Amino acid sequence: MVSQILFIALLLAAIAFFSFNVKKVIRNIRLGKAANRSDQPQKRLMTMVKVALGQTKMFFRPVPAFLHLIVYAGFVIINIEVLEIMIDGIFGTHRVFGGLGTIYNVLIGSFEFLAAGVWVGCAIFLIRRNIIKLKRFSGVEMTSWPKSDANYILITEILLMTAFLLMNAADAKLQAMGVGHYTQVGAFPLSQYLQNLLPATEASLIAIERGCWWFHIIGIFAFLNYLPYSKHFHILFAFPNTYFSNLEPKGEFSNMxxxxxxxxxxxxxxxxxxxxxxxxxxxxxxxxxxxxxxxxxxxxxxxxxxxxxxxxxxxxxxxxxxxxxxxxxxxxxxxxxxxxxxxxxxxxxxxxxxxxxxxxxxxxxxxxxxxxxxxxxxxxxxxxxxxxxxxxxxxxxxxxxxxxxxxxxxxxxxxxxxxxxxxxxxxxxxx
Amino acid sequence: MSEQLNFEVPTMAEMIAKGEEPEILFWVGCAGSYDERAQKTTRDICKILHHVGLKYAVLGTEESCTGDPAKRAGNEFLFQMQAMTNIEVLNGYNVKKIVTGCPHCFNTIKNEYPGLGGTYEVIHHTQLIQDLINEGKLKAEGGESFKGKKITYHDPCYLGRGNDVYEAPRKALEALDAQLVEMKRCKSNGLCCGAGGAQMFKEPEKGNKDINIERIEEALETQPQVIAASCPFCMTMLSDGVKLKDQDQNVKVLDIAEITARANGL
Structure with missing residues (x-):
C-alpha cells in the first residue's frame, strides 16, 4: 500500500513538473511571430509519417541510421512495458498483462532483444562520440554542456536497459523458486543468461527485482523531465516539427x-x-x-x-x-x-x-x-x-x-x- | 562555329509590333547578358532555339535583374521593386512560358513571382534541352563528338536542391553518349560552388580554403575531360578553380547548352 501511494505520488509529480516545463516551452515558442503552416494537411501528415516516424532522411548515413532505428524502436516499443509498470505500480499488481499468455511471452521476449539492441546501440554511440571522436560531434558550439548532455542521455539509456534486463532475470528466478507474488508469466530469452550473476536467496532477489523496477520507472520519470532541458527533446518535437515543416521548394524564400x-x-x-x-x-x-x-x-x-x-x-x-x-x-x-x-x-x-x-x-x-x-x-x-x-x-x-x-x-x-x-x-x- | 550569331534574336517588342506571339520567352538574366563567359552560353541557347525552330523572343533592354541577389542578401524592398517592375513587363506582353539561362532567375521567377502577381510556366534551359531531345527535335549529331568523353556534372544549388531538378541536365549529357562520372557529393548532396546567397558579389569570409577550390578538387578527382555546368555563377567559380589548379589546358568547363550546341555543330 505504501509503495502504491509512493508510486502514484511520483507519477503525479513527474507529470506535473513536465507539464509545468512544457507550458514554458510553448510560451517561449509563442514569442515568435505568426506563420501559416496549416495548409495541405494530408501532405503534412505524410511528411511526418515518412520523415519522423519512418526516419527516411536518416538513411543517407546508413550506419548511424541503423543504430538509431534500433534505439528508437526500443524506445517506442518498450513503452508498452512502461504501461504495464504503471498499472502494476498504481494497483499493486504484478505483471498485469501476464494474462495475455503466449502474446505476453512474445512481447516480453521481443522487449528483451530490443533492450539489448538499445544497450549495444547506445554503447556504440558513446564510443563514436568519446573514443573515435567523430568530427561531426565537435565544433565551436559543442562546448562542455552539449557534449555532456549527449553522454548523459546515452548512459541513462544504458542504465535503464540494464535495470530492465536485471529485473526480468531476478523475476524469472523468483518465479522458478515459486515465491508467492511472482506468478509464472513471461519468457525471458536473454535475461535468463543473467540469472547466474544473481544471488540465490529469496530476499536479495526480491530486493534486486524491486530495486530495478523502481530504478527503471523513476529513471523514466526523470528522463521525461530531463527532456525540456536537453537536446533530447527531439523525440517529441520531431513529430510537430516535420508536420509543420516547409513544403515549398527549398529555393523559394518567403515574400514579406x-x-x-x-x-x-x-x-x-x-x-x-x-x-x-x-x-x-x-x-x-x-x-x-x-x-x-x-x-x-x-x-x-x-x-x-x-x-x-x-x-x-x-x-x-x-x-x-x-x-x-x-x-x-x-x-x-x-x-x-x-x-x-x-x-x-x-x-x-x-x-x-x-x-x-x-x-x-x-x-x-x-x-x-x-x-x-x-x-x-x-x-x-x-x-x-x-x-x-x-x-x-x-x-x-x-x-x-x-x-x-x-x-x-x-x-x-x-x-x-x-x-x-x-x-x-x-x-x-x-x- | 563562330562566336557570333548569324541570325537576329527577336525581341518581344518586335514580335508584338508584328502582331505575333512567341511560344516561349527566353529570360537571359544579368550574367547571361553582361558576363563575357556567360554570353557564350546565352548565344548557344539562342542557337538551339533557332535550330529547332521554336518561336521565341527575349526582352532585350526591357529585361532587368530578377532581384534574386538582393533577396538573398536580405534586401526584400529592392527585390520586390525589381520583381513587380518585371512582372508588369511580362504580364504586359502576356507571357505564358519562360525559359531561363540561370538557375537563380529560374527559381525566383518560378517560385517567388507568383505571390507578387506573376504566374508563368518556368523552365530552366537544361529542361528545355531535355524536352527537345525527348521530342526528337534535338539530337547529338553533326558536330563535335563527345562519345566516350568523361564528363562530370556539377549540380547548381538552386536547380538541384532548390527545385529538385537533377535528371534533366544528366539526360542532356546522356544523349551525347558521353561517360558521365559523378562526384562524391552530387545531386541532393552536391556541394555549392561558393557563389550562391549573394556570395558572388563579395569576398568570402575568413576561412582556410575557398569553396570553389574544395569543389574543383572533388571534380578533378573524377579525372574528367569536361566539367559540365548549368549556371553562369557556377561557371565562373568552376572556371576560376580549374585555372587556379593549372588544369585549364586539360579540363574544359562548359555549360550544358554549349555542349549541346557543339554536339550539333551549331
Missing amino acids: QSVTNEVKAMLDPSFTPPEAEPGRFGAKDVNDLTWVNLMNAYTCTECGRCTSVCPANITGKLLSPRKIMMDTRDRMEEVGKNIDKTGNGFDDGKSLIDSYISREEIWACTSCNACTQACPINIDPLAIITELRRYAVMEESQSPASINAMLGNIENNGAPWKYSPADRFNWAKQD
Whole structure:
C-alpha cells in the first residue's frame, strides 16, 4: 500500500513538473511571430509519417541510421512495458498483462532483444562520440554542456536497459523458486543468461527485482523531465516539427507581405496599404522570428549533419548551421527566463544577432540549402540566417561594402554589376 | 562555329509590333547578358532555339535583374521593386512560358513571382534541352563528338536542391553518349560552388580554403575531360578553380547548352 501511494505520488509529480516545463516551452515558442503552416494537411501528415516516424532522411548515413532505428524502436516499443509498470505500480499488481499468455511471452521476449539492441546501440554511440571522436560531434558550439548532455542521455539509456534486463532475470528466478507474488508469466530469452550473476536467496532477489523496477520507472520519470532541458527533446518535437515543416521548394524564400504593401504603394499612388502591424523588418532577436523557427530550435538534437555538409563550415568559416539553431534556443530560453523574473517587456540589452550570432556567420552563408537537406527532421537554419540578414540590411543598412555596391547597382542599372542597361542586349549583336 | 550569331534574336517588342506571339520567352538574366563567359552560353541557347525552330523572343533592354541577389542578401524592398517592375513587363506582353539561362532567375521567377502577381510556366534551359531531345527535335549529331568523353556534372544549388531538378541536365549529357562520372557529393548532396546567397558579389569570409577550390578538387578527382555546368555563377567559380589548379589546358568547363550546341555543330 505504501509503495502504491509512493508510486502514484511520483507519477503525479513527474507529470506535473513536465507539464509545468512544457507550458514554458510553448510560451517561449509563442514569442515568435505568426506563420501559416496549416495548409495541405494530408501532405503534412505524410511528411511526418515518412520523415519522423519512418526516419527516411536518416538513411543517407546508413550506419548511424541503423543504430538509431534500433534505439528508437526500443524506445517506442518498450513503452508498452512502461504501461504495464504503471498499472502494476498504481494497483499493486504484478505483471498485469501476464494474462495475455503466449502474446505476453512474445512481447516480453521481443522487449528483451530490443533492450539489448538499445544497450549495444547506445554503447556504440558513446564510443563514436568519446573514443573515435567523430568530427561531426565537435565544433565551436559543442562546448562542455552539449557534449555532456549527449553522454548523459546515452548512459541513462544504458542504465535503464540494464535495470530492465536485471529485473526480468531476478523475476524469472523468483518465479522458478515459486515465491508467492511472482506468478509464472513471461519468457525471458536473454535475461535468463543473467540469472547466474544473481544471488540465490529469496530476499536479495526480491530486493534486486524491486530495486530495478523502481530504478527503471523513476529513471523514466526523470528522463521525461530531463527532456525540456536537453537536446533530447527531439523525440517529441520531431513529430510537430516535420508536420509543420516547409513544403515549398527549398529555393523559394518567403515574400514579406509588409514589404509588398509598401512597394505597391510606392509603385501605385492610388494603392492604400492596409494598417501595418508594428514590428521590424527581419529579425534582431528571437521574438522577430516565427514560431516555426523557434520550434525548430527546440527540435534540434545537435547531431551536426547540417554543419558537416555546410560549404562555409567545411572551408573553415565561422558559420555553423547547428550553432544557429543552438544559439536561437539558448537566446529563447534566456528571454523566457527574463519574462519569468521580470515579466514582459524587460530588455536585457542583448539580442540574437551580435550577442549570440555574429555578422561574420550570417554573411558566410551561400544559401545552398545543404543544411536543410541534411537535417533528418526538416529543421531550417537558412530561414533564420535570412531573417538576420534582412534585419541587418533593411533596418540597419549594415552589410559588407561589396554587397552594398551590388545592391546599388541593381537599384540604378537593373543588374548587380556596373553596366549600363542600354548595353544589356549587346550579346546578340552581329558584326 | 563562330562566336557570333548569324541570325537576329527577336525581341518581344518586335514580335508584338508584328502582331505575333512567341511560344516561349527566353529570360537571359544579368550574367547571361553582361558576363563575357556567360554570353557564350546565352548565344548557344539562342542557337538551339533557332535550330529547332521554336518561336521565341527575349526582352532585350526591357529585361532587368530578377532581384534574386538582393533577396538573398536580405534586401526584400529592392527585390520586390525589381520583381513587380518585371512582372508588369511580362504580364504586359502576356507571357505564358519562360525559359531561363540561370538557375537563380529560374527559381525566383518560378517560385517567388507568383505571390507578387506573376504566374508563368518556368523552365530552366537544361529542361528545355531535355524536352527537345525527348521530342526528337534535338539530337547529338553533326558536330563535335563527345562519345566516350568523361564528363562530370556539377549540380547548381538552386536547380538541384532548390527545385529538385537533377535528371534533366544528366539526360542532356546522356544523349551525347558521353561517360558521365559523378562526384562524391552530387545531386541532393552536391556541394555549392561558393557563389550562391549573394556570395558572388563579395569576398568570402575568413576561412582556410575557398569553396570553389574544395569543389574543383572533388571534380578533378573524377579525372574528367569536361566539367559540365548549368549556371553562369557556377561557371565562373568552376572556371576560376580549374585555372587556379593549372588544369585549364586539360579540363574544359562548359555549360550544358554549349555542349549541346557543339554536339550539333551549331
